[in-house]
Amino acid sequence: MIELADARRTLLAACPSIAPVALPVARADRCVIVADVVATHAVPPFDNTSVDGYAVQAADTVTATQDQPVHLDVLGSVLAGSVADRPVEPGRTWKVMTGAPLPAGADAVVMVERTSARAGSQLGAAGDQVAILAPARSGAGIRRAGSDVRTGETVLAAGTVLRPAHLGVLGSVGAREVLVYRRLRVGVLVTGDELVTDGGELRPGQIHESNRAMLMALLVRANCEPMDLGVASDDVADLEQRLRHAMAACDVIVTSGGVSMGDSDPVKAVLERMGRLNWMQVAIRPAKPFAFGVLDGPSAPVLVLGLPGNPVSSLVSFELIARPALRHMMGHVEPYGPSVLAIADEQLGRPLADGRTAFLRVLSRIGPDGRVHVRPVTGQDSHQLSASASADALAEVPDDRTVQAGEDVLVYPLS
Incomplete structure (x- = not known):
C-alpha cells in the first residue's frame, strides 16, 4: 500500500494539461x-454621484439649517447617462440622480433627504428653487473617477x-x-454484470446501479461537464470498445468498479491492454483500490480514473483522489479541498491496526464555542451509502487510533 499523499502526487504528476x-x-x-x-x-470612468440629490458648491451650504435653509436656483436635472450642459455656479444647483456625471463646478452633492422643494415644484425643472436644510462638506456624495x-x-x-x-x-x-x-469533459462509465439500470425486478445476484448519478452530480459540483457513458458489462472487449469511443469526446473518463484485487477485474485488464496502467492500493479506509492510466486519444491524451465499485468507496476516492486531479488539470493552484480542525462530539475510530488511515463519514455543526463539531453517521462500511448520504464531511482518523469525545480531529468538507 502507498500513502494517500504519495498516491495524489503520483496522479497529479501524470495528469495531461489542457489548453486555455x-x-x-x-x-x-x-x-x-x-x-x-x-x-x-x-x-x-468619471466623477459621479453616489446619491440622489443636488450638486452644489459646498461653500453655498455652510450656513444651511432646518430653520434657516439656503435657497438655490435649479438649473435642471441630470440623469444617469446624461451630462449637464453648463457648470454649477454660486447660488445655483443641478438636481442629480445616483450614477449621473458630476456637473462641472460642483464639489458636493446634498442628498435629497436634506432638501425641501417649494410647493408646486416640478422636482428639478429649470427655474425652480430648492431649500438646502444642512451644510455639505466638500466631496460628500461623490464617487471619484478611478x-x-x-x-x-x-x-x-x-x-x-x-x-x-x-x-x-x-x-x-x-x-x-x-x-x-475550461471545464473538463468527463465521461462516467460504470461497470458490472450484476448491475440493473431500469429499476426492474432483481434476479439472484443482481443489484440496482447507484454510482452513475452520484458521480455525475459530483462532477457538476467540481465544475466539470459530465457525460453519461452508460453501464458496461464485465466483458473486456465491450469495455475496451466503449473506452475507445469515449476517448474521442472526453478529456477524462471516470470508471466505477473493476479495479480491486479480483482475478476478473475488467478495468485493470483493459487499461493494461490499451496502454499505461497505474494500479494502486492506497492506505485509506474505505477506497483502497484505485487505478489510472493516460491513453493516447485521437487529439490529446485522455486520463482514465478507475474508482472502486462499492458506493461509499467510490464517493470517498472521488473526493480524496479524483477531484484533486480534475482541479489540477483545470488550473487550480490549490487542488486539494480545505480542511478544518474540529472537535469530536462522539468517539471516532476503531482499535484496528491495518496500516490504513480511516476517513469516517461525519455530520458537522458550529457549536456555541464557535468551532466545528462533528459526530459520525450510523453505518461506516463501504456499501452503506444510505447512512453516508447524510454526511457532510470526512474525519481523518490515523491507523490504530481512536479519537475520544472532546478531542480534536481533522475533517474535510464534502463537495
Missing part, C-alpha cells in the same frame, strides 16, 4: 484565470478562481471574454 480558452464572461463562473486581467480604463479601479491596475491575477463578484469586476472594465482553463 477564451470564454464569455457569463460562462466563466468557477473557472481559473490563465493570465492577469489589466484595466484599460478607470472605474468609475476610486474603484485605476487605469493599468491588475484587477484579477492569474490563478484566480472566478466567483460571481469577479464576473462583475470583469464587466466593469469592459471585458466580454476572459482566458481561462
